[in-house]
Amino acid sequence: MFQDRAIEKYTMVPGHHQGTCASPKDQSIKLRADETIYSEGEYALAIYQVEAGAVRIYRLTSNGQRHILSFCGKGEWFGLESGNVRTDFAEAICETRLRSFRTNQEAVVPIDLLHIALTNLAKAQCKQLIISEQSALKRLAAFVQEMADRHPEDAEFDMMMSRSDIADYLGLTVETVARSFTKLREKRILRLAGKSQRMVRLLDRDALIALTI
Amino acid sequence: MFQDRAIEKYTMVPGHHQGTCASPKDQSIKLRADETIYSEGEYALAIYQVEAGAVRIYRLTSNGQRHILSFCGKGEWFGLESGNVRTDFAEAICETRLRSFRTNQEAVVPIDLLHIALTNLAKAQCKQLIISEQSALKRLAAFVQEMADRHPEDAEFDMMMSRSDIADYLGLTVETVARSFTKLREKRILRLAGKSQRMVRLLDRDALIALTI
DNA sequence: CGTCCTCTTGAACTATCTCAACAGTAGTGG
């Protein structure tokens, strides 16, 4: 049952990018917010690199809880798995552009799969340290710092993910995430803006780092 | 400073295994309990496979807390990193035998590094799900199940690691680990034995699995 | 026999979760 959907989904992809790309040599896939890239149980036929936007990788537990394993921003790779069947879900968080590479056929441009795997391993280990922090404020501080590191030049940046995404990433509830954000605001560490309070302006980076220690 | 210690440590290894191995072609390293295999900051010159015993991989945070990233049992590989400098510590939990493989020189027996990296990535992702569980009992149940899976044939097995190891692995305190173990005992899911209560006899595997859901 | 270490248990505290209400925004349709 899963496999049929997987193949169907994959074969949809060419049509997908034909609609959005002018040049035939441009292999990028464009996705709207919350669009699915792949789902658990599908055949793993390709790996992806984020050209623009952001992606969430998550799993669903048997009791229906969602655990976000990682967020992938510009330049990051995802979709490389040990088996040939997907163990998780991948969705675009916002409007997103991807490049896909089939893993079964020999790549024209050789891809360093080992490097990608080790980078993702390092990311996963780093995240383990974050969610092992017992304090919610510490976890959120670490998360904000991680997000801020992706925009080193900008004074203000868009997190793009919802409070619910952040909660499922940090192993907290939406309410504690919101409360921790107001604590960061009260401490004058950051300022929130935008329609859904997802625009972050860092006021005191040192204080933020001090929190994560 | 770290590098000097690294090289010194590495050059100690041959002497180490000469003392314990009769045959010169036997490349296995023997370690006593709590002996260090490598430390943060050292040069990463080799990867290891556990032949017997168990290993803990951990990091120390700036405030001195220890976070155990993974336990490696028989057959498992560790020590493969993205950079050429160690980012974590590796220690033998009990009496342990390892095989080491230098990563810089061409291996006589080709090792599938990608497979090792992806296996470790899958392990790290699985652990993320465990420690994202909010209940301490669920986390411990998942841990016990993971340990039990390494001894599918035995009715009773030795966890080997201390309560403190388990606490630092699950992101809990020693006390809650102990309390959760007594809860598992009270629920007649397992029985503990041995001098430090590290021998586990599973009485109700289904109830254990039910807890992890 | 005393010391050390690990594990366990108790009691108080604290942080997070849960349940609930409300505010702001966007989209819909009269």
Add this chain to the structure above:
DNA sequence: CCACTACTGTTGAGATAGTTCAAGAGGACG
């Protein structure tokens, strides 16, 4: 244009689970 709905984020109050601090039990070892 204005209700109406839907969704997201915030805040409050009480319940709950884990931490912290403290003490004690049991084994190992000199």
